[in-house]
Amino acid sequence: MASLSEKSPLSQLMGNFAQPGTVEWLGIRPIKRQPMQEVTEVFARPGTGLDGDHYAGKPGSKRQVTLIQAEHLPAVASYLGQETVDPLLLRRNIVVRGLNLLALKDKRFTIGEAEFEYSGECHPCSRMEQNLGPGGYNAMRQHGGILARVVLEGRIQVGDRVEVVAERAQ
Numbered sequence: 408m409a410s411l412s413e414k415s416p417l418s419q420l421m422g423n424f425a426q427p428g429t430v431e432w433l434g435i436r437p438i439k440r441q442p443m444q445e446v447t448e449v450f451a452r453p454g455t456g457l458d459g460d461h462y463a464g465k466p467g468s469k470r471q472v473t474l475i476q477a478e479h480l481p482a483v484a485s486y487l488g489q490e491t492v493d494p495l496l497l498r499r500n501i502v503v504r505g506l507n508l509l510a511l512k513d514k515r516f517t518i519g520e521a522e523f524e525y526s527g528e529c530h531p532c533s534r535m536e537q538n539l540g541p542g543g544y545n546a547m548r549q550h551g552g553i554l555a556r557v558v559l560e561g562r563i564q565v566g567d568r569v570e571v572v573a574e575r576a577q
Contacts (some may be wrong), residue, residue, distance in 0.1 A: 428506025428569035430518060431477050432494045435460040440534075443495045448564040451521035451557045457500055468556075469526035475552030477504035486546035487539055496538040499529065499552050503569050508553045515573045520561025522572065527554040 434443040439461050449457045456463040456471035463471070475497060484492040494502050501518065511525045531547035539546060 428503040432502035473499040474501045475499040479550040519563040519567035522559035523555040
């Protein structure tokens with residue numbers, strides 16, 4: 408697909424964001440298939456991901472960090488017939504409110520002191536059936552969030568701003 412000119416009307420629209428997002432929750436997965444741990448801060452490193460997360464041992468992975476939209480959690484809970492859903496069960500690293508994560512496609516963005524680039528959508532896996540119960544996989548479809556690579560290292564804390572900084576280098 409051809410890229411848009413920076414001066415095209417659509418490109419300009421896609422670069423406008425009403426407000427920054429905010430980190431509402433942070434978690435790491437220290438060991439594969441083990442429960443997540445909620446944390447209040449974490450350090451992001453280029454090429455690997457978040458300190459203490461098992462994906463940090465996979466240099467170059469496009470799945471260095473996972474982010475999910477806080478506004479999607481009530482929808483997922485509703486699809487499951489529940490009032491709420493615990494972010495620990497969703498196995499995503501960062502819950503963000505106030506910024507449409509899917510609009511970050513082809514963008515670089517900062518979270519706290521660190522800089523990231525969008526690397527794909529985070530589709531649900533069969534683990535959602537185990538964590539959320541029957542229908543968990545389907546409840547998460549189109550609500551799984553995004554994947555990102557760490558570009559510049561830095562500390563991330565709950566309450567930090569999430570801001571778009573540039574188009575991703577192609």
